[in-house]
């Protein structure tokens with residue numbers, strides 16, 4: 001099978017390979033690595049290492065931990081619905097929940113120059129909440145699972161209680177983010193979750 005480039009010119013680049021009807025490996029591999037062309041990550045990859053970018057990792061937000069977030073280099077290995085998977089390339093300097101070589105998951109958010117690490121627990125709880133972007137920087141994710149935030153912000157609220165809405169400090173800039181409960185998710189309980197009146201209403 002011959003590779004068909006323009007006559008007299010060397011076959012260059014992906015564009016030529018994609019137009020070819022032959023399925024040369026060089027045409028298939030970039031296509032599988034669709035994170036490389038995901039618009040959320042545009043401009044973030046290193047030119048010479050097209051799967052490597054910086055990700056903000058953390059042990060949690062400011063209500064949960066005093067350890068600060070760090071940026072580390074990560075090789076992206078997968079993507080599903082804008083949730084990316086990758087391997088951490090360097091050892092964090094002071095964080096405890098992430099190590100060099102570990103697989104992590106992360107998302108890109110408005111307001112952040114880099115994608116941020118998310119936990120499995122956060123990913124499970126995320127669909128039940130509407131996170132209003134930070135009023136200062138626009139960040140629209142959290143470092144903590146909402147249930148963990150509720151436990152520390154409202155220590156007297158009974159276990160399992162759901163707040164209608166509450167505010168939290170943006171883990172990137174210290175601004176204010178508001179969380180609104182959007183969906184009870186689990187319908188199997190005998191009663192709807194106990195709701196607490198919002199105290200944050202200032203506008």
Ligand SMILES: [Zn+2]
Nearest residue numbers: 134137170173
């Ligand atoms: Zn912010």
